[in-house]
Amino acid sequence: MKYSDRLKKNKDFQMVYRYGTSKANKYLVMYVRENQTDENRIGISVSKKVGNSVVRHHLTRLIREGYRLLEELFRRGIDVVIVARVNAKDCTYHEIERAIYHLGTLHHIIGKNQDEDDIN
Structure with missing residues (x-):
């Protein structure tokens, strides 16, 4: 990932859950919080309710x-936690991608590419 790092620590996930905003659709829930840096951090959570380890890992890779x-469409300087819902286990890659894009637009964190802003 070019502009992003991963959220790894439980403390970081808890901060996003507690102080971030959340939006959901049929397949995913997205929590977003400003992080005061120039890079994004993403965390992915897939519960055991979704399926066995093979299903959970496959879904994590799709997300x-x-x-x-x-x-490149996402605004910079945010922490994002994406939580998979049970309905997501039978999704195709394109459905997951559309769900991520949809949630990004709901949060108003998807906009013009910032590199284009630097050029203009």
Whole structure:
């Protein structure tokens, strides 16, 4: 991921859950919080309720890849936690990507590419 790092510590996840805003759709829940830096940090959470470890890991990879391809559209300086819902376990890659894009627009964190702003 070009502009992003990962959220790894439980403390960081808890800060985003507690002080961030959340929006949801049929497949995913997205929590967003400003982080006062120039890079994004992303965390992905898939509960055991979703399925066994193979299903959870597959879904995690789909979410990570969907975010990676949309990453340049996201505003910088935010922490994002994406939580998979049970309905997501049967989703295709394109459905997950659309769900991430939809939640990004609901949070108003998807906009013009910032590199384009620097050029203009």
